[in-house]
Amino acid sequence: MQVTNELDFRAIDRLPPQNIEAEEVILGGIMLDPSAIIRVEGILKPEMFYISSHKHIFSALEALHRDNKPTDLLSVTNYLTDFDMLTSIGGRSKLASLLESTVSAINIDALADIVIEKYRRRQLIKAASEIYQLAYDTESEINHLLDCAETKLLSIRTEAISQETEPVILAEPLINVFDNIEKISQGLIKPGISTGFYDLDLIIKGFQPGKLITLAGRPAMGKSSMLGNMAINAARNSSQPVILFSTEMTKEEWAMRYLSQEARVEGIYLESGRISNDQWKDLAVAVEKLSQDKIYIDDSPKLTVASLRSKVKRMVAKHGKVSMVGIDYLQLMADIGGDDGSGKSARQIGEITRQLKLLARECNTTVVLLSQLNRGVESRNNKRPLMSDLRESGRIEEDSDLVIMLYREEYYVLDTPDRGLAEVIITKHRGGPTGIVKLLFESQFTQFKNLKRTSY
Numbered sequence: 001m002q003v004t005n006e007l008d009f010r011a012i013d014r015l016p017p018q019n020i021e022a023e024e025v026i027l028g029g030i031m032l033d034p035s036a037i038i039r040v041e042g043i044l045k046p047e048m049f050y051i052s053s054h055k056h057i058f059s060a061l062e063a064l065h066r067d068n069k070p071t072d073l074l075s076v077t078n079y080l081t082d083f084d085m086l087t088s089i090g091g092r093s094k095l096a097s098l099l100e101s102t103v104s105a106i107n108i109d110a111l112a113d114i115v116i117e118k119y120r121r122r123q124l125i126k127a128a129s130e131i132y133q134l135a136y137d138t139e140s141e142i143n144h145l146l147d148c149a150e151t152k153l154l155s156i157r158t159e160a161i162s163q164e165t166e167p168v169i170l171a172e173p174l175i176n177v178f179d180n181i182e183k184i185s186q187g188l189i190k191p192g193i194s195t196g197f198y199d200l201d202l203i204i205k206g207f208q209p210g211k212l213i214t215l216a217g218r219p220a221m222g223k224s225s226m227l228g229n230m231a232i233n234a235a236r237n238s239s240q241p242v243i244l245f246s247t248e249m250t251k252e253e254w255a256m257r258y259l260s261q262e263a264r265v266e267g268i269y270l271e272s273g274r275i276s277n278d279q280w281k282d283l284a285v286a287v288e289k290l291s292q293d294k295i296y297i298d299d300s301p302k303l304t305v306a307s308l309r310s311k312v313k314r315m316v317a318k319h320g321k322v323s324m325v326g327i328d329y330l331q332l333m334a335d336i337g338g339d340d341g342s343g344k345s346a347r348q349i350g351e352i353t354r355q356l357k358l359l360a361r362e363c364n365t366t367v368v369l370l371s372q373l374n375r376g377v378e379s380r381n382n383k384r385p386l387m388s389d390l391r392e393s394g395r396i397e398e399d400s401d402l403v404i405m406l407y408r409e410e411y412y413v414l415d416t417p418d419r420g421l422a423e424v425i426i427t428k429h430r431g432g433p434t435g436i437v438k439l440l441f442e443s444q445f446t447q448f449k450n451l452k453r454t455s456y
């Protein structure tokens with residue numbers, strides 16, 4: 001019996017995970033009952049079968065089904081004969097034996113689960129074997145090898161997540177939603193973690209778990225400031241940790257910003273050391289307060305989505321939950337290798353945003369991703385950013401649940417009446433309204449503030 005060529009399992013002194021009987025009954029079941037394939041269609045894939053001939057037979061059954069043809073013994077035999085594959089799968093006797101060993105297709109879903117699970121285990125062994133080989137590659141840097149190893153494991157996990165869900169009857173989420181509304185109305189839970197900005201919360205309902213938020217703007221609009229403000233607000237309003245991944249600013253620069261905001265001492269005084277006695281007291285109080293905040297900062301300059309993901313998962317394992325993951329910023333992530341004109345970086349960006357969206361869902365957290373905007377904004381009369389200004393906008397727009405743009409008129413017009421004001425423009429909101437929220441921006445403290453309180 002010829003087995004699949006996933007890995008040379010002879011090198012491993014154990015039989016690879018597989019369930020040949022389950023594979024046979026699935027194939028026999030589909031030949032017996034043509035409607036059975038619908039129950040595994042899109043879930044079970046040919047490559048998941050352990051036996052090579054089973055892969056080919058399942059592919060043939062899928063092709064027949066796609067063409068609205070019967071999947072019975074005669075049709076499969078003809079199909080494989082036409083493609084000159086009948087002999088290689090074991091001939092007519094192989095197909096007949098599959099039918100003979102099957103009584104019904106009743107358990108096909110459960111059997112498909114078994115075959116998929118065995119396939120995943122083989123994938124895991126394959127990745128482990130490749131990682132084992134990687135460790136001997138002395139030509140490459142260890143951090144690069146660790147990234148490669150993480151990526152291999154991540155791709156198995158990503159494939160598993162994207163296949164895990166099955167449609168459920170409406171009644172099921174309905175009960176959850178009703179239960180949630182009841183708890184919110186009784187004040188037992190909050191609709192989301194407050195961003196600290198009341199008018200913004202009114203529109204987006206705070207930070208919602210499982211969501212990817214893209215926060216974009218031209219340089220110096222205040223993206224990092226907004227992310228820092230949101231992070232501390234989320235940590236204080238949820239009492240759960242927040243992680244900031246910062247490829248641009250160091251952890252000391254973040255600490256300086258937070259100290260400046262909390263003590264209300266401008267950054268230039270902190271940097272020059274020109275501090276009054278009163279300010280020293282304020283700084284001491286601020287250090288004490290900030291030391292209680294659960295803000296974790298990772299300033300690895302070469303951040304990949306694979307390493308980010310494992311760091312977040314480790315934090316979740318340690319603390320139970322993470323209220324927000326902030327990333328400053330997308331275009332500086334190490335997965336993006338630059339564009340050679342073939343759209344490579346757009347594809348890489350698309351892959352990153354997809355992974356981040358999956359991470360938000362998997363870890364039940366909110367991911368806030370900073371993104372640069374195209375220079376195109378600068379050549380327009382109205383410089384308020386638009387969705388199309390997002391660099392490599394297509395995938396960012398698709399994967400994000402919310403796209404928020406920052407705009408400050410004073411950046412372009414010095415004597416504007418809107419001096420000190422910032423516009424937070426919600427250009428995309430999946431399942432909710434869009435709109436513009438005005439905030440005060442104190443650049444000397446890199447702090448956004450509410451203009452006036454609007455109650456819920």
Ligand SMILES: Nc1ncnc2c1ncn2[C@@H]1O[C@H](COP(=O)(O)OP(=O)(O)OP(=O)(O)O)[C@@H](O)[C@H]1O
Nearest residue numbers: 218219220221222223224225226267268443444446
């Ligand atoms: N210590 C400081 N004192 C005064 N102004 C500051 C200070 N730090 C930052 N700013 C100003 O605050 C504004 C917002 O800075 P921030 O770093 O948040 O912007 P950004 O949108 O993240 O920019 P970039 O994309 O260039 O990193 C800028 O105009 C900057 O000059």
